Amino acid sequence: MAVHTRILSVLEAFSNERPNLTLSQISRLTGLPKGTAHRIVSQLVNWGALERDERRHYVIGLKMFEIGTLAPRAYRHRARILPFLEEAAATTGADVMLAVLDRDEAVLVEHVAGRRAVTLAAGLGERLPLHASGVGHVMMAFGPSELLNLVCSRPLTAFTAQTITESSALRSAVARVRETGFALLPNAMIPGTVSVAAPIFAERGAFAGAILFVSPVVRTSVTMFGKTVRQTAHRISAALGNAEREDVRPMRTVVR
Structure with a gap:
């Protein structure tokens, strides 16, 4: 070795x-x-x-x-993104997280705790399976085209009685995410909790990750959470797009 x-x-x-x-x-x-x-x-x-x-x-x-803090996907634009996460946590009371795709798993790279007591399936720096998490459904809907087929080609582990374990059901769920623009998964990994997620895009519409709200099922307004998660994701995407343009903005040359 x-x-x-x-x-x-x-x-x-x-x-x-x-x-x-x-x-x-x-x-x-x-x-x-x-x-x-x-x-x-x-x-x-x-x-x-x-x-x-x-x-x-x-x-x-x-x-x-x-x-680890130098990892660009985790912290490159942290200062731009964090205020949106904090605002969303204050508005909804949910735990608000940011996840990026690493091969065939979602990695949580940012976390703002909410005021609602909730058990989390994973914490900062930990990974979530794609088939059983809101961010995973978002990543399969808006990420690399081969991702859904890759996940469906393997056994899907059941974490609760409501975890999707059939590939046909997973494909249908991901199709709904593409239509609505967000994922809603109640009791998929931790009983009594719901995860709501939406995609984040960077320059030229490149998929950059997903924002995630986690809250107790009994205290979650699906309508409000769905609207807020999409609005927050849109604002973060706009901030990332502006950041990318600033990063690559060329110096102006004055011709006389």
Whole structure:
């Protein structure tokens, strides 16, 4: 196994379910001999990618956080987008999130907490399956053309009794999203919650991601949430389009 592959395997051993690990756990999860794991972990600690917590377990270091904030799809236009998310959270009371597509999963890259107590299926930096999430339905409706076929070609995991697990039903649901401009999924991943999502576009109509509202089902006005999520997505899309034009605006040359 190449050195860089071993290093990546150590970093990949950490997850939201395993935020802190002992050396023995890292060795077991990666399949690396303990001596090899110790050498790689020591190098990562010296560089700042890993740190030791109060129990002397290894955790992801601040260096990784600093590098992560440079991911352009997550934070390139954060200052432009965040005010719209905050306004939507204040208006609806819902948790408001922003998600981008990574291969065949949705990654949550921004989160503004609402005032309604709600259980979330995923938090900041975590992933959502496309077939069972509002942002996923939006991504299949407005994202890459092959995405829906890819998702439908595999088994669809049931998270609740209302999760869509048949490809024909999923295709019908995605078609409705294309018609209405937003996705509405009650009880699809967490019972008692509803997710409402809409697409965000950048310059020249390129699909950029999705905005997501999550709220308790019993406190959600479908009409109001559907209208607000589309309005917010439209305003963010306009801001992104303006930002792209500013980024590529050429310098003017004065001809005399």
